[in-house]
Amino acid sequence: EVQLVQSGAEVKKPGESLKISCKGSGYIFANYWIAWVRQMPGKGLEWMGIIYPGDSDTRYTPSFQGQITISADKSTSTAYLLWSSLKASDTATYYCARRAEGAEYLQQWGQGTLVSV
Amino acid sequence: EIVLTQSPGTLSLSPGERATLSCRASQSVGSNYLAWYQQKPGQAPRLLIYGASSRATGIPDRFSGSGSGTDFTLTISRLEPEDFAVYYCQQYSSSPLTFGGGTKVEI
Numbered sequence: 001e002v003q004l005v006q007s008g009a010e011v012k013k014p015g016e017s018l019k020i021s022c023k024g025s026g027y028i029f030a031n032y033w034i035a036w037v038r039q040m041p042g043k044g045l046e047w048m049g050i051i052y053p054g055d056s057d058t059r060y061t062p063s064f065q066g067q068i069t070i071s072a073d074k075s076t077s078t079a080y081l082l083w084s085s086l087k088a089s090d091t092a093t094y095y096c097a098r099r100a101e102g103a104e105y106l107q108q109w110g111q112g113t114l115v116s117v
Numbered sequence: 118e119i120v121l122t123q124s125p126g127t128l129s130l131s132p133g134e135r136a137t138l139s140c141r142a143s144q145s146v147g148s149n150y151l152a153w154y155q156q157k158p159g160q161a162p163r164l165l166i167y168g169a170s171s172r173a174t175g176i177p178d179r180f181s182g183s184g185s186g187t188d189f190t191l192t193i194s195r196l197e198p199e200d201f202a203v204y205y206c207q208q209y210s211s212s213p214l215t216f217g218g219g220t221k222v223e224i
Binding site for chain 2: 044045061108109
């Protein structure tokens, strides 16, 4: 069974750094793109960026470029979302999700990580 | 950027009724690359439909998707109690990938 398990909720102060994680299992992690999606409190979904763990090819939505860093470690089947300096406006639930093969819709989702700044 | 506008914002219906949700794109969605997701409170979204009309694995056949170009529809033929949730459309034909604002289906 394909599973994506995310790290737990975080409470941080503005200016602090943070890395949250998403560990995949039940499939060959390196072979499927992993996306990160933001959901601010009471709001809709926003596509942040996507990474191919096989070669770390990464693409960012323009509005998130420079604000976050997406990385992956295929040896541990884990993707990461990193902030170097958090803002209050980064308060949200962040989801990782596995992209379908050959098309950019999201087939399986992690449970979400709530980040409070 | 393709902007997706979902309507109505909220749909108030009873179990057993039919739900019709709309997703309109600001420009044509190539190859009907449109997906629908369901999100219940406190849960992650779940894929329902991809390619505008193909049901994802395990999705009941009361859910159907249709449409092309700029106008897409998600239909729930007979609402079950577990179908009351928020539904989002997403286009994946051009970057940046975008989601609609969501439609809440409430009792």
